[in-house]
Amino acid sequence: MDVGSRRAKISGETRRQNILGYLWISPWILGFILFTVGPMLASVVLSFTNYRIITPPRWTGIRNYVFALTQDRLFWPSMGRTFYFMLISVPLGLLGSLLLAVLLNQRVRGESVFRTFFYLPSLTPAAAAAILWVWLLHYEVGLVNHLLSIIGVSGPPWLASVRWAMPAMILISLWTGIGGGRMIIFLAGLQGVSQELYEAADIDGAGGWRKFLNITLPMISPTIFFNLILGIIGALQVFTTAFIATEGGPGRATWFFALHIYSNAFQYFDMGYASTLAWILFLVLLVFTLIQLRLSDQWVYYAGS
Amino acid sequence: METTSVMRADKSVKHGSEYWKRYAWRGVIYLFTIALGIIFMLPFIWTLSSAFKNPWELYIFPPTWIPQEPRPYNFVRVFEVVPFARWIYNSILVAFFNVAAQVLVASAVAFGFSRFRFKGRNVLFVMMLSTMMLPVHVTIIPTFLMFRYIGWLDTLLPLIVPAFFGGGAFNIFLLRQFFMTIPLDFDEAAYVDGASSFTIFAKLIMPLSKPAISTVAIFAFLGSWNNFLGPLIFLNSARNFTVSLGINYFKVAPLDAGEPRDHLLMAASTLITLPGIILFFAAQRYFISGIVMSGIKG
Numbered sequence: 045m046d047v048g049s050r051r052a053k054i055s056g057e058t059r060r061q062n063i064l065g066y067l068w069i070s071p072w073i074l075g076f077i078l079f080t081v082g083p084m085l086a087s088v089v090l091s092f093t094n095y096r097i098i099t100p101p102r103w104t105g106i107r108n109y110v111f112a113l114t115q116d117r118l119f120w121p122s123m124g125r126t127f128y129f130m131l132i133s134v135p136l137g138l139l140g141s142l143l144l145a146v147l148l149n150q151r152v153r154g155e156s157v158f159r160t161f162f163y164l165p166s167l168t169p170a171a172a173a174a175i176l177w178v179w180l181l182h183y184e185v186g187l188v189n190h191l192l193s194i195i196g197v198s199g200p201p202w203l204a205s206v207r208w209a210m211p212a213m214i215l216i217s218l219w220t221g222i223g224g225g226r227m228i229i230f231l232a233g234l235q236g237v238s239q240e241l242y243e244a245a246d247i248d249g250a251g252g253w254r255k256f257l258n259i260t261l262p263m264i265s266p267t268i269f270f271n272l273i274l275g276i277i278g279a280l281q282v283f284t285t286a287f288i289a290t291e292g293g294p295g296r297a298t299w300f301f302a303l304h305i306y307s308n309a310f311q312y313f314d315m316g317y318a319s320t321l322a323w324i325l326f327l328v329l330l331v332f333t334l335i336q337l338r339l340s341d342q343w344v345y346y347a348g349s
Numbered sequence: 350m351e352t353t354s355v356m357r358a359d360k361s362v363k364h365g366s367e368y369w370k371r372y373a374w375r376g377v378i379y380l381f382t383i384a385l386g387i388i389f390m391l392p393f394i395w396t397l398s399s400a401f402k403n404p405w406e407l408y409i410f411p412p413t414w415i416p417q418e419p420r421p422y423n424f425v426r427v428f429e430v431v432p433f434a435r436w437i438y439n440s441i442l443v444a445f446f447n448v449a450a451q452v453l454v455a456s457a458v459a460f461g462f463s464r465f466r467f468k469g470r471n472v473l474f475v476m477m478l479s480t481m482m483l484p485v486h487v488t489i490i491p492t493f494l495m496f497r498y499i500g501w502l503d504t505l506l507p508l509i510v511p512a513f514f515g516g517g518a519f520n521i522f523l524l525r526q527f528f529m530t531i532p533l534d535f536d537e538a539a540y541v542d543g544a545s546s547f548t549i550f551a552k553l554i555m556p557l558s559k560p561a562i563s564t565v566a567i568f569a570f571l572g573s574w575n576n577f578l579g580p581l582i583f584l585n586s587a588r589n590f591t592v593s594l595g596i597n598y599f600k601v602a603p604l605d606a607g608e609p610r611d612h613l614l615m616a617a618s619t620l621i622t623l624p625g626i627i628l629f630f631a632a633q634r635y636f637i638s639g640i641v642m643s644g645i646k647g
Binding site: 068 | 409
């Protein structure tokens with residue numbers, strides 16, 4: 045075979061790879077344009093307009109953004125509440141998931157039974173979980189206050205009180221969250237830590253707690269980081285539980301940012317302003333994720349890099 | 350932490366004190382695990398118990414764990430007071446198409462990403478992965494307007510059709526990872542025999558990927574069955590609701606004057622939670638492997 049025809053054959057193969065490759069991924073490319081890029085662009089444009097569906101959108105420049113940051117009386121409180129929820133539920137959730145994974149990793153008898161017990165709450169549809177917890181947290185005849193009364197504590201009115209609605213939200217998110225996928229990912233991470241490292245530490249006479257701090261935690265830090273990022277993304281978008289259980293109340297105590305977007309878009313049909321709010325949330329999320337990525341250099345340990 | 354102490358004790362049981370320490374730790378761990386297991390299961394048991402109670406029994410104090418007169422009729426009554434059968438039918442319909450579309454389309458796309466070296470492949474793949482981080486609110490408003498424009502609001506189509514366009518980033522990622530483990534030599538041998546890429550996809554890759562496909566099917570079903578925001582935005586009339594949206598409507602739906610509903614809500618919650626739990630018990634290993642795969646890229 046001479047060089048020329050081989051080159052022709054190679055470029056023919058490259059062409060074939062290009063054509064077939066794009067052919068096979070074409071459904072995703074279409075979907076990416078139709079349901080991601082297109083809507084994102086439309087949403088940016090809408091965020092600079094006044095659009096209430098009945099009349100065509102009217103360009104208003106940055107007025108929506110100014111209104112959100114300076115005049116919308118629910119903007120900062122709902123943003124603050126969402127961050128409060130995130131700052132408490134994400135660390136508690138991560139710690140809880142890690143604790144459960146560590147327990148399951150002790151080669152306890154019946155591990156799969158316990159794993160199932162911990163995992164099942166995460167399978168409950170969010171709507172059912174919300175309904176169920178409204179009942180569990182009932183002031184007078186709810187299970188939680190019944191159990192509290194056994195140990196002599198008179199429980200608060202939970203979802204019906206401005207003060208206790210947020211802790212209740214966090215409690216619900218922990219029940220549905222800590223035994224779910226996060227715990228399984230931690231468990232896989234723990235099982236992936238090389239036994240040789242522990243054996244080497246034994247020879248050096250390291251104690252259990254020191255081994256956990258100096259071997260286990262650094263080795264699973266990529267997993268912690270992954271779960272942290274997903275946790276933050278999820279917490280900033282918290283919606284369903286609050287929408288069903290409290291409708292954002294009482295007295296807006298659980299009026300999260302996602303509820304604010306939803307009500308502007310689909311209750312007041314103020315599509316322009318709701319798009320503005322959505323983009324602010326997206327930017328906040330982006331900045332937060334980038335900060336986490338930057339900080340991760342300090343504490344996430346990637347083996348082999 | 351107790352973890353590593355136990356590991357250590359496992360290996361050195363020479364001394365008496367070490368021996369007892371080991372058993373004490375085991376005891377603590379078991380007590381702790383069992384206590385947590387009970388705490389996690391109590392809400393389910395409570396819901397189930399409430400679902401079988403007479404309405405009056407819900408409000409007595411102290412509450413009862415075992416219904417004094419178990420009333421399975423509650424589960425029937427749910428179907429009488431709201432169009433619950435219709436909601437289940439809608440949910441099954443949506444879930445069926447989502448499972449079929451996500452499995453087929455995500456497999457095809459993953460096949461493209463894993464089997465061909467085309468220009469811009471890596472950039473597109475990273476873009477695809479990054480869509481998983483995108484908050485739903487950024488796209489939902491224009492998507493709503495689009496479906497409104499083509500007259501699909503209050504139909505199940507907005508919940509079904511998008512699945513055919515890509516099949517979900519997470520699914521594509523998971524399937525691609527799996528396809529990469531199948532040696533390319535297989536494909537090449539088939540190409541030499543004159544097979545087309547479609548034949549290789551349908552006759553070689555898909556049959557070899559049953560575990561990954563099962564995982565995708567399970568999560569597609571759960572994602573669709575549990576979806577709340579989509580139905581909430583796209584559906585209006587009670588007849589067209591899915592179970593998740595239906596149960597929210599049931600909370601405030603007009604019933605016969607004075608008919609209590611808390612026990613019925615518990616029965617309905619139980620009914621819509623059941624499919625996920627049954628699926629978990631039937632296919633536990635696919636669940637676990639799927640979740641573990643999702644953590645790999647972390």
